[in-house]
Amino acid sequence: MFNDQILRMGCIYSMLLFGCAAFAGVGQDDGDMAAAADDAAAIYVDSSHVPGFAPATGTEAFRSYHSEAKAGTFLDDIALRWTEHNKCGTCHTNVAQLMARPLTIAGNTNPYVETVRSSLLAFADETRQGDDELKTFLLAPIAGALAVNDGISGPTLDPQVAELLDYMWTVQDAGGGWSYTTEEELVPFLEQNPYYTSLLVGVGLGYINDRYQQSPLRREGINRLVDFLRHNMPTNLHERAVLLWGSARTPGLLTDAARRSIRNDLLKAQNADGGWTLPAMGDWPRLNGALDGAPNDPNGPSDGYATGLATLALCQKPKASDGNAIDGGLNWLKTHQRISGRWFTRSLYSDRAHNYLSNMATAYALMAIRDCNVNGR
16 A cells, blocks of 8 residues: 555655655654665655666766757657556656657657657546545646647647646636645655646646637636736745746736846856756755755756756746856756766755656756757857
């Protein structure tokens, strides 16, 4: 039963090790907690890790030149393997692939994308009909990613995607977002914050503004969501960067002053090598603190996730003054792709299990390179 629970939670966003260790470590000393963390990591790898797929490591060699084709193939491979093994949608892998892949292929003609997309639609339909306490938490990123996928792929909106978005308005909170409660422990990055899950829907809507016909239900829901996102401004730079990205296509998310503020803070956070560091964009504790590797270091090396996201956000309606920063980010991305095709990012929680954050980093890096090229960089 415990293994089944870990498998289900492994389908939610990033590596869920924090909750397992907290459950196993209550009332134990440091040695016992370290052993519990090892056990939790082993259970996670056995139950939700993709068989035969090498974990991301910081020691993997760099490519001599960047390859969008290699990045796309990497995303296809891991997304299909995850989908077939775990039968669910997860923001760090197959949801990320759906957002990035149409930028490098024609529509959704790739069989990998077709399979992942149809599987996620089926998973969303099953989840809608169920009574999972985390229903909206599971559905929001899928709805957002499918909207991005449709928006990039072509001029039509899949009726199933429109139906999923219509459903989201029926379970929307009165305040405009989507909240969820659970007795299970969720890790802080991405999982504990309902604002972020709501923001993903807002990002997706921007990609289909011209084809999601606004009935009264849709118009009311969208207005409530935009109002919620605009009046509950996040404090960490990670979510603010996602908000900047979304604001380029979703009207009303940011005022001009708020947009300038986020841009300025992103520019200040850029490292000398042109990249960005994810721990500098928010404060997220590691699993069992120092027992699980060195603490997250805001002054640490640049990584693929933060650099991809920051560059992607800055490339949306870029300002002339952002040019050097964008070029620096692009240069870092083009010189730091690994042999496998991915961009490495150290897990914020654990060095003891497989790193899926690098999958999401690869999607953001690919989107940044493509978007910046479209916008003249």
